[in-house]
Amino acid sequence: xxxxxxxxxxxxxxxxxxxxxxxxxxxxxxxxxxxxxxxxxxxxxxxxxxxxxxxxxxxxxxxxxxxxxxxxxxxxxxxxxxxxxxxxxxxxxxxxxxxxxxxxxxxxxxxxxxxxxxxxxxxxxxxxxxxxxxxxxxxxxxxxxxxxxxxxxxxxxxxxxxxxxxxxxxxxxxxxxxxxxxxxxxxxxxxxxxxxxxxxxxxxxxxxxxxxxxxxxxxxxxxxxxxxxxxxxxxxxxxxxxxxxxxxxxxxxxxxxxxxxxxxxxxxxxxxxxxxxxxxxxxxxxxxxxxxxxxxxxxxxxxxxxxxxxxxxxxxxxxxxxxxxxxxxxxxxxxxxxxxxxxxxxxxxxxxxxxxxxxxxxxxxxxxxxxxxxxxxxxxxxxxxxxxxxxxxxxxxxxxxxxxxxxxxxxxxxxxxxxxxxxxxxxxxxxxxxxxxxxxxxxxxxxxxxxxxxxxxxxxxxxxxxxxxxxxxxxxxxxxxxxxxxxxxxxxxxxxxxxxxxxxxxxx
Amino acid sequence: xxxxxxxxxxxxxxxxxxxxxxxxxxxxxxxxxxxxxxxxxxxxxxxxxxxxxxxxxxxxxxxxxxxxxxxxxxxxxxxxxxxxxxxxxxxxxxxxxxxxxxxxxxxxxxxxxxxxxxxxxxxxxxxxxxxxxxxxxxxxxxxxxxxxxxxxxxxxxxxxxxxxxxxxxxxxxxxxxxxxxxxxxxxxxxxxxxxxxxx
Numbered sequence: 001x002x003x004x005x006x007x008x009x010x011x012x013x014x015x016x017x018x019x020x021x022x023x024x025x026x027x028x029x030x031x032x033x034x035x036x037x038x039x040x041x042x043x044x045x046x047x048x049x050x051x052x053x054x055x056x057x058x059x060x061x062x063x064x065x066x067x068x069x070x071x072x073x074x075x076x077x078x079x080x081x082x083x084x085x086x087x088x089x090x091x092x093x094x095x096x097x098x099x100x101x102x103x104x105x106x107x108x109x110x111x112x113x114x115x116x117x118x119x120x121x122x123x124x125x126x127x128x129x130x131x132x133x134x135x136x137x138x139x140x141x142x143x144x145x146x147x148x149x150x151x152x153x154x155x156x157x158x159x160x161x162x163x164x165x166x167x168x169x170x171x172x173x174x175x176x177x178x179x180x181x182x183x184x185x186x187x188x189x190x191x192x193x194x195x196x197x198x199x200x201x202x203x204x205x206x207x208x209x210x211x212x213x214x215x216x217x218x219x220x221x222x223x224x225x226x227x228x229x230x231x232x233x234x235x236x237x238x239x240x241x242x243x244x245x246x247x248x249x250x251x252x253x254x255x256x257x258x259x260x261x262x263x264x265x266x267x268x269x270x271x272x273x274x275x276x277x278x279x280x281x282x283x284x285x286x287x288x289x290x291x292x293x294x295x296x297x298x299x300x301x302x303x304x305x306x307x308x309x310x311x312x313x314x315x316x317x318x319x320x321x322x323x324x325x326x327x328x329x330x331x332x333x334x335x336x337x338x339x340x341x342x343x344x345x346x347x348x349x350x351x352x353x354x355x356x357x358x359x360x361x362x363x364x365x366x367x368x369x370x371x372x373x374x375x376x377x378x379x380x381x382x383x384x385x386x387x388x389x390x391x392x393x394x395x396x397x398x399x400x401x402x403x404x405x406x407x408x409x410x411x412x413x414x415x416x417x418x419x420x421x422x423x424x425x426x427x428x429x430x431x432x433x434x435x436x437x438x439x440x441x442x443x444x445x446x447x448x449x450x451x452x453x454x455x456x457x458x459x460x461x462x463x464x465x466x467x468x469x470x471x472x473x474x475x476x477x478x479x480x481x482x483x484x485x486x487x488x489x490x491x492x493x494x495x496x497x498x499x500x501x502x503x504x505x506x507x508x
Numbered sequence: 509x510x511x512x513x514x515x516x517x518x519x520x521x522x523x524x525x526x527x528x529x530x531x532x533x534x535x536x537x538x539x540x541x542x543x544x545x546x547x548x549x550x551x552x553x554x555x556x557x558x559x560x561x562x563x564x565x566x567x568x569x570x571x572x573x574x575x576x577x578x579x580x581x582x583x584x585x586x587x588x589x590x591x592x593x594x595x596x597x598x599x600x601x602x603x604x605x606x607x608x609x610x611x612x613x614x615x616x617x618x619x620x621x622x623x624x625x626x627x628x629x630x631x632x633x634x635x636x637x638x639x640x641x642x643x644x645x646x647x648x649x650x651x652x653x654x655x656x657x658x659x660x661x662x663x664x665x666x667x668x669x670x671x672x673x674x675x676x677x678x679x680x681x682x683x684x685x686x687x688x689x690x691x692x693x694x695x696x697x698x699x700x701x702x703x704x705x706x707x
Contacts, residue, residue, distance in 0.1 A: 069645060070611070070643050071643075073635070073636075073642070073643045073644060073645050073646070074634075074636075074646060077645055077646045077648070078646075078648055078649075080647075080649045083565060083566070083645050083647070084566065084569070084570075084645045085565045085566020085567060085568075085569055085570075085645070086564075086565070086566055088566060088569050089566060089569070147564035147565070148564075149563055149564060149566065150563075150603065151563035151568065151603045151605065152603045152604075153568070153608065180513060188513065188516075192513075193516055196513060196516055196517065196520075197516060197517070197520040200517055200520050200521060200524075201520060201524050204521075204524055204528075205524075208528055208532065213536070214532075214536065214602070214603075214604075215598075215599070215600070215601055215602035215603075215604065216539065216595065216598035216599050216600070216601045216602070216604055217535065217539055217595040217598050217604065217606075218532070218535045218536040218539050219601070219602065219603055219604040220598075220604045220606045221531055221532060221535045222531070222532040222535075222536075223604065225527065225528070225531040225532055229524075233524070266519070269519065269520055269523040270523050273523060273524055273527035273528075274527045274530070274531065276531070277531055279608060280606070282574075282576045282577065282580050282581065283574045283576075283593065283606060284574060284592070284593040284594050284595050284597065284598065284606075285535070285595075286535060286538065286539075286595070289531065289535055292530065292531075293531070351580070355580055355581055358608075359572060359608060359609055359610035360609075360610065361611075363608065363609070364609075426610075430581070430582065430610065431581050431582045432582060433582040433585030433586045433587075437586075437612075437613050438639060438640075438641045438642065441611075441641060441642065441643055442641055444611075445643070448643075
């Protein structure tokens with residue numbers, strides 16, 4: 001397999017008559033349109049990213065509460081609003097719909113302008129959508145703590161909050177369509193496909209699951225069709241779009257095989273949305289339905305391997321750069337986690353494995369590998385790239401970025417390993433009917449403690465990140481002299497070598 | 509090279525429409541004809557209220573309501589039900605409460621396994637009063653307390669081991685605790701005369 005024709009995220013074609021060496025004049029041109037596009041998206045990007053970070057901190061608080069409550073069940077046990085069964089859905093809602101959805105929309109808006117080489121249109125509409133979304137989140141979180149859960153996993157927030165969120169998504173789509181119509185590129189880069197498609201899928205998903213027409217077992221199938229797809233068709237496409245943009249960007253090499261990326265997109269679009277019902281293996285759902293879901297889950301190996309080849313082969317060509325670039329380090333961590341979580345997901349649904357792992361903490365480990373090690377880490381990396389460009393300032397401290405990386409990286413590693421082992425132990429004991437249930441509880445306790453410790457580590461990382469974001473947005477600290485790296489790269493590592501715009505921090 | 513976004517949107521729309529039809533609409537149509545299994549009845553009164561409290565307190569995050577079939581896992585051997593769950597057991601469930609986690613045991617047949625409301629009251633007030641080592645949260649807001657007079661605790665006081673009730677006070681279930689127990693008592697799985705009949 002040979003790498004196809006060089007396609008960088010923003011192919012130089014529209015600027016250069018023929019792709020070739022960058023002259024000073026062309027470079028200035030590139031710098032100018034990028035600055036203009038970045039400036040246009042500044043306010044909505046900041047609004048969404050800052051909102052996301054606030055919900056990250058809120059969701060982290062709920063996570064710690066929920067985790068410690070399984071260790072010490074009587075801690076804060078007198079307060080109804082803080083009981084495990086209310087804090088846990090509040091954690092999920094704050095993280096999925098608050099943090100990851102909102103920061104991803106911020107990233108998406110910025111990428112959209114860059115990839116279409118045009119200013120983002122209707123920024124006022126985008127700001128209104130952000131406000132509306134936040135209103136929905138506040139209603140949702142307060143509703144959950146007050147006990148107004150709908151009882152449907154992944155859409156627990158009261159319907160009123162989705163009555164805000166779905167129209168907010170519509171407003172974002174409206175602005176993105178307007179920008180799309182005024183694009184200044186011929187070719188639509190692969191990231192545009194993922195972003196465009198997920199903006200179509202997500203409102204459909206939400207409306208479909210909220211329809212009040214289901215009960216009993218069909219309600220369970222539509223529930224898990226939805227829950228799996230909110231990761232697969234909403235957060236995954238944005239994560240992959242980001243990785244497809246930032247890896248080639250920072251590495252300064254085209255995507256390894258651009259043709260493969262078409263295959264990756266369409267196989268994801270066709271296979272992923274069938275996979276969710278494997279959550280009902282061994283339950284009362286019709287067997288054919290579960291079998292279909294297992295089949296498609298396994299077929300997900302194709303898009304996963306395609307994306308893995310493309311991301312990893314592109315990154316590994318200059319993998320040394322993870323030593324220096326925070327963006328690349330976080331994004332490569334996320335891309336590798338995507339490969340891991342998806343291969344695990346493709347093998348997990350087999351009935352014989354599910355017999356042990358279903359209903360246990362193993363599943364929780366798997367979902368955090370997806371939502372956090374993949375989705376959240378790529379979002380962190382993207383924010384490290386985007387914020388200097390929309391704020392015109394630099395990150396306050398390379399040491400704090402390093403602290404953020406290591407606490408979250410080690411934290412999620414410890415989380416996933418501990419809960420996976422604990423889950424397998426739990427599942428094996430559960431299938432042996434001679435073991436009393438409370439012995440199983442006792443056996444999982446040490447692993448639940450390890451989760452709490454991991455959670456504390458990740459909390460340190462999140463607070464550090466929130467502090468850094470606040471500093472850069474407020475233009476705190478000494479005026480920046482250049483991009484912040486983990487350590488100073490030798491001359492020539494980032495710059496304009498190899499005939500292409502390399503690290504665009506050089507082009508800021 | 510893809511230059512026409514309309515193609516992309518059409519393809520993406522077709523993809524999601526197919527899976528929604530197959531995984532959501534077809535099961536809905538296929539299962540609307542399903543008869544409720546014997547013993548599956550519509551809830552009423554306090555049972556409905558109890559189910560709302562079950563949802564409100566998030567019981568679903570640690571308890572499933574589905575018994576695995578024979579030969580798959582150890583549910584039946586554990587005494588969690590006489591048979592595997594069937595679609596007909598859930599025809600009146602809205603929303604469904606099948607659950608995905610067993611941090612605590614399955615509850616689909618809890619009424620057969622633990623029919624004592626006294627046990628459930630003590631367990632809700634503080635699970636460790638009857639299940640030492642349990643990590644279930646306490647639900648004291650489903651109870652009130654009254655001062656224990658010279659005549660002793662009232663007749664409806666929850667029987668708790670020493671040290672669990674507030675000193676000098678008796679714990680009385682509220683309507684909410686009663687409703688929750690009323691709901692749990694509906695979670696009963698009847699064996700089928702011919703287990704293959706509704707397969």
